[in-house]
Amino acid sequence: MNQNRRDFLKVTGLATSAALLSSLETFAAQDVPAIKTGNGYELKVLATNWGYDGSFDSFCDKAKKEGYDGVENWWPDDPKEQEEMFAALKKHQLDIGFLYGAWQADAKEHLEQFKKIMEVITRQNIQRPLYINLHSGRDFFSFDDNCRFIDYTNALAKETGMLICHETHRGRMMYAAHVTKQFIQKYPELKLTLDISHWCNVHESLLDDQQETVALALGRTEHIHARIGYAEGPQVNDPRAPEWEGTVKQHFAWWDAVVERKKRNGERMTFLTEFGPPLYMPTLPYTLQPVSDQWAINVHMMHLLRKRYGTEINKEQ
Numbered sequence: 001m002n003q004n005r006r007d008f009l010k011v012t013g014l015a016t017s018a019a020l021l022s023s024l025e026t027f028a029a030q031d032v033p034a035i036k037t038g039n040g041y042e043l044k045v046l047a048t049n050w051g052y053d054g055s056f057d058s059f060c061d062k063a064k065k066e067g068y069d070g071v072e073n074w075w076p077d078d079p080k081e082q083e084e085m086f087a088a089l090k091k092h093q094l095d096i097g098f099l100y101g102a103w104q105a106d107a108k109e110h111l112e113q114f115k116k117i118m119e120v121i122t123r124q125n126i127q128r129p130l131y132i133n134l135h136s137g138r139d140f141f142s143f144d145d146n147c148r149f150i151d152y153t154n155a156l157a158k159e160t161g162m163l164i165c166h167e168t169h170r171g172r173m174m175y176a177a178h179v180t181k182q183f184i185q186k187y188p189e190l191k192l193t194l195d196i197s198h199w200c201n202v203h204e205s206l207l208d209d210q211q212e213t214v215a216l217a218l219g220r221t222e223h224i225h226a227r228i229g230y231a232e233g234p235q236v237n238d239p240r241a242p243e244w245e246g247t248v249k250q251h252f253a254w255w256d257a258v259v260e261r262k263k264r265n266g267e268r269m270t271f272l273t274e275f276g277p278p279l280y281m282p283t284l285p286y287t288l289q290p291v292s293d294q295w296a297i298n299v300h301m302m303h304l305l306r307k308r309y310g311t312e313i314n315k316e317q
Contacts, residue, residue: 035260035263035264036263036264037263037264037266037311038263038264038265038266038267039266040266040267040268041262041263041265041266041267041268041269041311042268042269042311043268043269043271043305043306043309043310043311044069044070044095044130044268044269044270044271045068045069045270045271045272045273045302045305045306046068046069046070046071046072046095046097046130046270046271046272046273047059047063047066047068047070047071047072047272047273047298047302048071048072048272048273048274048276048298049071049073050274050276050277051276051277051278051294055084056073056081056084056085056088057084057087057088057091057092059071059088060088060089060091060092060094061092063092063094064092064093064094066299066302067302067303067306068094068302069094069095070089070094070095070096070097070130071089071094071095071096071097072096072097072098072099072133072272072274073085073096073097073098073099074098074099074100075098075099075100075117075120075121077117082124086126086127089127090127095129095130096127096129096130097129097130097131097132097133097223097270097272098121098129098131098132098133099132099133099134099135100114100117100118100121100132100133100134100135101114101134101135101136101172102114102117105138107137107138107141107142107145107148110137110138110141111145111148111149111152114136114149114152115152118132118152118153118156122156122160122162128162129162130163130268130270131162131163131164131165131193131222131223131270132162132163132164132165133165133167133193133223134149134153134164134165134166134167134193135167135169135171135172136149136150136153136166136167136172136173136174137149137172137173138171138172138173139170139171139172139173139175139179141173143182146173146183147183147186149166149173150166150183150186150187150190153166154187154189154190157189157191163191163222163223164191165191165192165193165222165223166183166190166191166192166193167192167193167195167225168180168192168193168194168195168196168198168199168217169195169198170198170201170202170234174192175198175202176199176202176203177199177202177203177207177210177213177214177217178210178213180192180213180217181213181216181217184216184217184220185216190220191220191221191222192217192220192221192222192223193221193222193223193224193225194217194218194221194223194224194225194254194255194258195224195225195227195274196214196217196229196251196254197225197227197228197229197234197235197251198229198234199214199229200229200230200231200234201229201230201231201232201233201234204231204232205231206230206231206247206250214254215257218254218257218258219261221258222270223270223271223272224255224258224269224270224271224272225271225272225274226251226255226271226272226273226274226301226305227273227274227275227276228244228247228248228251228275229251230244230247233282234280235275235276235280235281235282236248237281237282237291237292238291238292238297239275239297239300239301240297240300252308255271255309259309269309271305271309273298273299273301273302273305274298275294275297275298275301276294277290277294278290281294
């Protein structure tokens with residue numbers, strides 16, 4: 001009986017994997033407009049080490065073997081950790097996107113710390129990042145206080161030539177769609193990292209009632225965090241599950257609009273697969289065991305992004 005049960009589970013698992021692969025192949029080419037891709041367009045998909053327990057070197061090794069182009073990493077304050085990070089990137093031939101944000105509750109102290117570390121990040125000459133992604137300001141700072149962060153980064157981006165993006169993240173200045181709209185309207189040079197899963201959670205919707213504002217944000221998006229959010233949270237339990245099909249399609253419809261622009265203009269498109277560990281990942285009660293495999297989900301998203309947005313498919317001949 002036990003042997004039969006194991007055989008059944010093995011066969012069922014293989015069938016499920018085959019179904020998921022078939023579904024992935026179908027979805028990758030579904031409803032993607034044919035676009036003449038300009039010279040210079042390239043797709044870069046990066047891995048997150050959020051929730052990874054091993055060394056940065058072992059993480060980079062694993063990410064490279066899975067087929068990622070690079071990694072996004074929170075800027076380490078410790079010089080030794082910085083050395084280890086750059087050594088691993090060089091060893092495994094990976095691109096890097098830096099993530100940074102300060103935490104002080106006082107707006108003046110926060111901005112001072114923010115500027116201090118940003119000067120270090122932008123002046124280091126070991127490896128130029130694809131972008132710098134910022135958790136900027138705080139949601140409870142005044143509009144004027146938060147604007148000081150953008151004034152500073154706009155000037156810094158112009159001086160250094162680096163791509164500096166502000167993330168649409170809960171708890172930060174771009175925490176909600178209607179608030180971000182004010183910054184977009186004030187700053188023509190503002191560039192965003194779109195993690196629209198946060199807005200789905202904040203507004204308890206898939207943003208059907210804020211389509212104009214979302215369109216403005218899509219037009220300023222340079223980098224995307226590819227996590228699927230829903231009305232009650234920033235991360236579905238598993239985007240491969242059929243009950244999330246409509247939600248997944250909505251997120252890809254948003255991302256499609258950004259990639260269309262990037263392809264048409266012949267620009268680089270970067271994604272981070274950013275499904276997180278517990279407690280972002282839903283867990284079982286009492287044990288806190290995650291209900292899904294974080295790494296497997298992110299790899300699934302990476303392959304899906306490559307198939308949907310790579311240069312070999314859906315191009316106008």
